[in-house]
Amino acid sequence: MRNRAGLETRQKILDATRSLLSERGLEGTTVKAVCDRASVRAGSFYNLFDSKEQVxxxxxxxxxxxxxxxxxxxxxxxxxxxxxxxxxxxxxxxxxxxxxxxxxxxxxxxxxxxxxxxxxxxxxxxxxxxxxxxxxxxxxxxxxxxxxxxxxxxxxxxxxxxxxxxxxxxxxxxxxxxxxxxxxxxxx
Amino acid sequence: MRNRAGLETRQKILDATRSLLSERGLEGTTVKAVCDRASVRAGSFYNLFDSKEQVxxxxxxxxxxxxxxxxxxxxxxxxxxxxxxxxxxxxxxxxxxxxxxxxxxxxxxxxxxxxxxxxxxxxxxxxxxxxxxxxxxxxxxxxxxxxxxxxxxxxxxxxxxxxxxxxxxxxxxxxxxxxxxxxxxxxx
DNA sequence: CGCTTTCTTGAGCATTCACTCTAATTTGAA
DNA sequence: TTCAAATTAGAGTGAATGCTCAAGAAAGCG
Missing domain, CATH: 1.10.357 (Tetracycline Repressor; domain 2)
Structure with missing residues (x-):
């Protein structure tokens, strides 16, 4: 298994995005907010996703x-x-x-x-x-x-x-x- | 009637905001877009409204x-x-x-x-x-x-x-x- | 241990946002 | 015509946004 860490991070980002969307709506769900909640830096985010829209x-x-x-x-x-x-x-x-x-x-x-x-x-x-x-x-x-x-x-x-x-x-x-x-x- | 021009501008801004909200949603309705559609400059906008939220x-x-x-x-x-x-x-x-x-x-x-x-x-x-x-x-x-x-x-x-x-x-x-x-x- | 791949970091980019400010113009009453 | 108030123009502010990138850390293979 080569990319287990990446998969875990991916899941953390998805979880953070889901809860943020639910709580604050589309406008309130910024990349920074998602990264903060997922305890991940912007670079990691864009290593796994091409854009905010994609998540x-x-x-x-x-x-x-x-x-x-x-x-x-x-x-x-x-x-x-x-x-x-x-x-x-x-x-x-x-x-x-x-x-x-x-x-x-x-x-x-x-x-x-x-x-x-x-x-x-x-x-x-x-x-x-x-x-x-x-x-x-x-x-x-x-x-x-x-x-x-x-x-x-x-x-x-x-x-x-x-x-x-x-x-x-x-x-x-x-x-x-x-x-x-x-x-x-x-x-x- | 002292402020007829202002009232007309106000109405133009309201019309522009309404149509933009309907077409592009909240995110797509920026102050610049509203001003463009209403053919009005930002200064006029903020002379008549305190904030985007107010409109x-x-x-x-x-x-x-x-x-x-x-x-x-x-x-x-x-x-x-x-x-x-x-x-x-x-x-x-x-x-x-x-x-x-x-x-x-x-x-x-x-x-x-x-x-x-x-x-x-x-x-x-x-x-x-x-x-x-x-x-x-x-x-x-x-x-x-x-x-x-x-x-x-x-x-x-x-x-x-x-x-x-x-x-x-x-x-x-x-x-x-x-x-x-x-x-x-x-x-x- | 070496070595390649994968992943993470975090400063920093260009852009856009809502909003401000001063100077100029228009307006309408006198 | 005069003049003050109302209205407008438009460059400009700082903050926030989505996103990039070079450099390094970690992980898994031989």
Whole structure:
């Protein structure tokens, strides 16, 4: 093993970047702050990463990956399972969830690649939820399922945002309640 | 009228700041960029505003105000009216909506005052929607109404975020569809 | 032990940032 | 027309940013 030390430093930098992004946002996450928190000098940073942007993107990819723990191939997953997985993820590592929203909204304005990445992830997530709802409610029409999933995910994202803004917000309870909601057909 | 010129310049600066925030986000909105777009020199900027933060806050207050056009005192407003108002606002001036989300998520991390302002606005908006839903469905229990409004607003915010990320997203159609959704009581 | 590769250091670079200041210009009341 | 206040211009400040680089320390191989 030739570069163990380098890998350890790399991890320290990633950890520092993730926590800083979560605590202070994009603007507050400077290379100096990252280096200080990681106990590393600027030279080491640029020995392992080409730019600040590259680290931020690495953390964001980490966040995207984590948003929905991968049930890879499991066919009998319901919407409830996906929601529960998301709840526990957001409870265990709120930092990553914050980073996701932060970088999505900020990065998408300036960086086209980020915008595509986020869009792609959202499409994948929608597909996953659609499959889960088809498993739960095989009697529903395809378009109906998509519409419900879109509303569900929008609400989930809205609650995530709220949790980011207000730490005392009970995300789990609100998220679970979404499970009991469904279209009435003809509304008020 | 002693300071008409100053007022015009002030407006030019506010317009430039709003559009820049919407297009490039907080980081991309520099004082130089604002001055360039407003065709004004730095000296004029600081003659009218104390700091960059002050202009950003002014635009944000504008955005908060605009998010829900004020029906001030009108008692017979339904949820549908509020949603339609929001749709037309977001359609007519997407820049302000983007600014709102942007500053809410970024500013709340660093600035405590912004965080309070956003929280307060969210509470007010919730109250408005609760009143509207009470008008539509007087038979529902208070707690039930609050729960539905919370889900509705979360979905609305989620869709807003999506519209910000993807300009081709049909916000109006999705927002209107939320009107037809309601809890099933006992879900799947 | 020697020797190459990998890693770290930390001073320092160019650039950009928000912001200041003085002098000049414009404005509007008298 | 006069004059003072309001407004603007634009060079300039210091601090902070992302990033570079030459030199040395540490690590792993023979």
């Amino acid at each position: 931020v993107m690495a953390v964001m990819r980490e966040a995207i990956q984590a948003v929905d723990p991968d049930p890879e191939g499991t066919g009998d997953v319901g919407v409830g399972d996906l929601i529960e997985a998301y709840i526990s993820y957001l409870g265990n590592d709120p930092a990553l969830a914050r980073v996701y929203l932060l970088v999505a909204i900020n990065g998408s304005l300036t960086d086209e690649d980020t915008a595509r990445r986020i869009a792609r992830h959202h499409a994948d997530r929608t597909d996953r939820f659609v499959a889960a709802m088809r498993h739960d409610r095989p009697e529903l029409a395809a378009t109906e399922i998509v519409a419900r999933v879109e509303a569900l995910l929008a609400a989930l994202n809205g609650y995530t945002m709220q949790a980011l803004l207000d730490p005392s917000f009970d995300f789990a309870a609100h998220a679970r309640r979404l499970l009991t909601m469904e279209p009435a057909g003809d509304g008020a | 950003v806050m002014a635009v944000m207050r504008e955005a908060i105000q605009a998010v829900d056009p004020d029906p001030e005192g009108t008692g017979d407003v339904g949820v549908g009216d509020l949603i339609e108002a929001y749709i037309s606002y977001l359609g007519n001036d997407p820049a302000l909506a983007r600014v709102y989300l942007l500053v809410a998520i970024n500013g709340s991390l660093t600035d405590e005052d912004t965080a309070r302002r956003i929280a307060r606005h969210h509470a007010d908006r919730t109250d408005r929607f609760v009143a509207a839903m009470r008008h539509d469905r007087p038979e529902l229990a208070a707690t039930e109404i609050v729960a539905r409004v919370e889900a509705l607003l979360a979905a609305l915010n989620g869709y807003t975020m999506q519209a910000l990320l993807d300009p081709s997203f049909d916000f109006a159609a999705h927002a209107r569809r939320l009107l037809t959704m309601e809890p099933a009581g006992d879900g799947a």
